[in-house]
Amino acid sequence: MSHTIPAIKGGTPVRQQFLALGLPDISDAEKNEVLDTLSGTWLSKGPKVQVFQREFARYVGVPRALALNNCTAALHLSLLAAGIGPGDEVIVPSLTFVATANVAVYVGATPVLVDVEPDTLLISISAIERALTPRTRAIIPVHLYGRPCPMDSIMALARQKGLVVIEDAAHAVGTEDRGRKIGSIGDFTCFSFYATKNLCTGDGGMVTCPNNEEAMTRMEVLSLHGMSTDAWKRFSPEGNPVWGMVDVGYKYNMMDLQAALGIQQLRRLEGFLANRRELVAHYRNLLKGHPGIQLMAPDPSDGRHSHHLFPIFLNADQLSVSRDEFLAALKAENIGCGIHYHALHMQPYYRNRFSLREKGFPVSTQAHNTLLSLPLHTKMGLADVETVVEALIKLLRYYAK
Numbered sequence: 001m002s003h004t005i006p007a008i009k010g011g012t013p014v015r016q017q018f019l020a021l022g023l024p025d026i027s028d029a030e031k032n033e034v035l036d037t038l039s040g041t042w043l044s045k046g047p048k049v050q051v052f053q054r055e056f057a058r059y060v061g062v063p064r065a066l067a068l069n070n071c072t073a074a075l076h077l078s079l080l081a082a083g084i085g086p087g088d089e090v091i092v093p094s095l096t097f098v099a100t101a102n103v104a105v106y107v108g109a110t111p112v113l114v115d116v117e118p119d120t121l122l123i124s125i126s127a128i129e130r131a132l133t134p135r136t137r138a139i140i141p142v143h144l145y146g147r148p149c150p151m152d153s154i155m156a157l158a159r160q161k162g163l164v165v166i167e168d169a170a171h172a173v174g175t176e177d178r179g180r181k182i183g184s185i186g187d188f189t190c191f192s193f194y195a196t197k198n199l200c201t202g203d204g205g206m207v208t209c210p211n212n213e214e215a216m217t218r219m220e221v222l223s224l225h226g227m228s229t230d231a232w233k234r235f236s237p238e239g240n241p242v243w244g245m246v247d248v249g250y251k252y253n254m255m256d257l258q259a260a261l262g263i264q265q266l267r268r269l270e271g272f273l274a275n276r277r278e279l280v281a282h283y284r285n286l287l288k289g290h291p292g293i294q295l296m297a298p299d300p301s302d303g304r305h306s307h308h309l310f311p312i313f314l315n316a317d318q319l320s321v322s323r324d325e326f327l328a329a330l331k332a333e334n335i336g337c338g339i340h341y342h343a344l345h346m347q348p349y350y351r352n353r354f355s356l357r358e359k360g361f362p363v364s365t366q367a368h369n370t371l372l373s374l375p376l377h378t379k380m381g382l383a384d385v386e387t388v389v390e391a392l393i394k395l396l397r398y399y400a401k
């Protein structure tokens with residue numbers, strides 16, 4: 001009987017050991033590559049960054065990729081290279097990480113938040129259409145949780161209206177839409193290699209820009225103070241120490257220590273994705289039709305979901321506790337969990353600055369109140385999925401109204 005009492009109420013937790021929501025997966029291959037870098041003479045942006053960029057571009061199927069210190073920098077440089085600035089409007093989904101909208105503020109543009117689709121939480125095409133004004137210059141679709149946005153519809157709308165498409169692919173390394181890798185479709189695509197993302201370099205990012213060599217070069221210059229050549233090209237034995245500053249740029253480059261991790265993580269990526277797919281299939285099987293929760297839409301039939309996160313909706317109106325209290329109870333069972341994401345229109349800064357109201361964003365508001373992400377990473381196994389489901393069902397039963 002005691003096992004039915006939640007740990008937060010003094011019962012025995014379902015798990016003895018805490019299961020993290022997300023974890024990096026670093027093998028000896030990554031460790032050896034980092035040690036190789038440390039034994040050499042070049043730690044910052046140098047030969048390993050070149051290799052990682054080349055191999056990442058080949059993986060995505062584009063001529064070039066630019067490695068940066070994070071995805072936020074990639075989004076910022078994309079907006080700058082697209083010439084977006086004060087007076088311009090940038091359409092952003094209301095359910096995403098704060099960085100997606102913050103970058104529009106960085107360049108002095110106005111982020112225009114729009115609602116998302118109920119079963120996928122991807123940006124809504126009809127909401128984009130309703131938000132268009134003569135000042136609209138760009139759309140930032142987010143491949144949320146690793147699910148591909150419908151890029152054909154987004155690109156067709158953008159071409160018709162003369163808009164730039166900058167994809168936030170922070171969750172979407174390896175995601176495909178109709179046989180094409182994300183990174184090869186939009187004008188700019190920005191990836192994150194943050195510690196818990198599908199491919200990890202500690203912190204790190206990459207931007208691709210398949211059809212605009214000039215924008216790619218401009219982003220490279222802006223990523224290193226606006227200097228015309230990078231330090232490796234200036235100070236290496238075959239380098240030329242002469243350079244010029246052509247613009248005021250930033251210090252946004254990736255370093256070789258990060259690229260060392262990235263080179264080896266990229267070689268393991270397909271294995272990671274297969275692993276994640278298997279864990280998600282197990283979760284979905286065990287949770288299918290369970291009262292008290294709702295699952296996201298199944299995987300797309302004409303694309304590949306990279307399963308960065310596994311969120312579910314909690315039917316909080318059927319429970320005697322709030323979603324946040326439920327989260328605390330799940331944590332007490334030693335299950336890591338989180339909320340992806342708190343909607344942007346509910347954030348004090350955006351709500352106050354742009355006078356946003358909940359009723360303009362019914363789907364994001366509902367998601368904001370009911371989302372719950374369960375552990376998903378490649379250091380866990382099917383047995384871990386089973387303990388998560390056991391804890392979830394224990395709490396759903398205990399707290400059922």
Ligand SMILES: *Cc1c(COP(=O)(O)O)cnc(C)c1O
Nearest residue numbers: 070071072097099170192193194
């Ligand atoms: C992680 C994340 C970012 C930011 O990535 P960084 O590499 O940490 O800058 C942007 N957008 C989304 C949706 C993210 O999850």
